Amino acid sequence: ANAVTIESERLLLEWRDRVGGELTRIAIQRAEPVGKFWGWKAMAPVTQWVVVKSAR
Numbered sequence: 001a002n003a004v005t006i007e008s009e010r011l012l013l014e015w016r017d018r019v020g021g022e023l024t025r026i027a028i029q030r031a032e033p034v035g036k037f038w039g040w041k042a043m044a045p046v047t048q049w050v051v052v053k054s055a056r
Contacts, residue, residue, distance in 0.1 A: 003047045012049040021051030 003009045016023055025047045029040040 001049045003049075004044050009047050012047055016049055016051075019051055021049055024048045024050070 001012060001015070003012050012023060015021070025045050027045040028043045030043065031038050032041045033039075
């Protein structure tokens with residue numbers, strides 16, 4: 001599952017606490033012009049929850 005908002009991240013944290021799994025936050029920046037120079041502009045980070053379902 002993926003989350004971008006604080007509210008959806010809270011749900012991922014609750015699920016991870018109940019079920020387990022791993023949380024990863026992915027952040028990307030893109031180069032954009034800043035006047036005659038270039039700078040990095042951050043995009044919204046994505047939090048990803050990964051859990052493996054047991055074979056039981």
